[in-house]
Amino acid sequence: MKTIKTGVIGCGLIAQMEWLPYLHELEEYEVVAVQDISRRAAEHCAKQYQAPYVFDDWRELIRHPEIEAVVILNQCHTEVCIEAVRNKKHVIVEKPLCENVNQAKRIEEAVCEENIVFMIGEMKRYDPGFLYAADIIAQMKSIRMLRFRDYCDGLVRSQNEILETVRRTDVDADLKNKLNQEFWEGMDAATGDIPTEYYYHLLTGGAHDIAMLRAIMGDPERVSYCDIWNGGNELEAAMVYGDKTRAFLEVGYTNHKWFDEEFVVYGEDQTVHVQFPNPYLKNAPTMITVKRMEGNMVVEEKIETSYQEAFRNELLHFYNCICNNLEPVTNVREARMDLELMAGILKAYQKE
Structure with a gap:
């Protein structure tokens, strides 16, 4: 080997x-x-x-x-x-x-x-739960709506309890400030007249959700709506996929210690709900809930596909x-297209 x-x-x-x-x-x-x-x-x-x-x-x-x-x-x-x-x-x-x-x-x-x-x-594109759910979604009849949400504290409160890492306490403050400034200048180039902090959580927190949405549905025809509030801590966007389908993205930064990232796909006769675990918890499975009609019965399945780790x-x-x-x-092409969709979301906010 x-x-x-x-x-x-x-x-x-x-x-x-x-x-x-x-x-x-x-x-x-x-x-x-x-x-x-x-x-x-x-x-x-x-x-x-x-x-x-x-x-x-x-x-x-x-x-x-x-x-x-x-x-x-x-x-x-x-x-x-x-x-x-x-x-x-x-x-x-x-x-x-x-x-x-x-x-x-x-x-x-x-x-x-x-x-x-x-x-x-x-890494979520390689999550066994996501891959299993994506196969189900590909077979769904008439997808009506998709809702993606990432609403948590950036894993700040749970991280030290899971693993105590070595911090960069020996780095010169001027160097740290220089690198932070470079990162924020890169975001400035994407935001135009929008405050840069309005983009931060979309870029860092919403990146996985944008990638998964595009993997499932491709690119939307357009972004029809975006609102950003609480100084950039919360964002909601709506995207159009033809006459009958809409996708919604919700990104937020909170004080919640619990991890809250999920998406739900609503079809004509079936719903697929995917809930991701805290990614720092090794080998924790992604939970899939499939609810569907069988005749006049409502059938619900809860599926843990694998304990394999996405990373x-x-x-x-x-x-x-x-x-x-x-x-x-x-x-790299897919990553560039993810960023183009994020730019479209910011552009929709500018129009509001």
């Missing part, structure tokens, strides 16, 4: 909670290098996962000759992605791909020039794409 020598850029919370444990567990990968702006976090991860090389600069990691694939988990992805592609590294990058459509087009152009695998870490599954998909020269399901 081929082992992919891998470098990880960004050793923050999501790296420590999800990516590094699965990269270490899977025999398909060998973590040979890590990088972070925090030497403390990088050295902790290198020691825990036996990575021989630790870098302060992501450019040095990308140029290292042993590294075949790069996992990009830092804050601002655009330049890192482009540099990795130009150095002919396979890339998997945490969602969202970047902050705006123009950045996505630059990355896509670079990817098209090289013979490498480039994948976005939209692990997407890494196996990435490996398969590298070994067999395949295009990933969550590829």
Whole structure:
């Protein structure tokens, strides 16, 4: 079996909670290098996962000759992605791909020039429950309405109880501010006259929901409505799919400790309800509830398809794409189109 020598850029919370444990567990990968702006976090991860090389600069990691694939988990992805592609590294990058459509087009152009695998870490697209539900939905008669919701606290309150991660307490405040400013400037380019904070939760919290909606239904004809309130903490959008179908997206940031992400698809004689667990709870199953008519009876089924972990599954998909020269399901083109739909949602808000 081929082992992919891998470098990880960004050793923050999501790296420590999800990516590094699965990269270490899977025999398909060998973590040979890590990088972070925090030497403390990088050295902790290198020691825990036996990575021989630790870098302060992501450019040095990308140029290292042993590294075949790069996992990009830092804050601002655009330049890192482009540099990795130009150095002919396979890339998997945490969602969202970047902050705006123009950045996505630059990355896509670079990817098209090289013979490498480039994948976005939209882990819910690899969730066994989502895949099972998507097959049912594909067979549904006359879909009337879809409702997607992500309404939680960004996992802030549950995270430390699940795993206490090493924080970037050794990073200079000016450097942190510079990187934050770069990220917000990337969002500024997408928002126009809308306050940038109105986009933040759509980009970070709604990205999975946009990707799943498009996987099920494709692109809408148009976004008919968007409202954003409470300083950007809540967003609702409506999308048109022909004369008989509408899709709704609800994104909110709350003080709830419980995780609340789900979608419901309403058909002519059947409803499919998909409820996702807290992604930090390893191997927790996604719950599917199917309610349908059989003659004059109402039948309800509750289904737990698998305890397989979505983060692990997407890494196996990435490996398969590298070994067999395949295009990933969550590829750069799809990520750019997700961002275009988000731009359409913001445009609908501007019209209100």
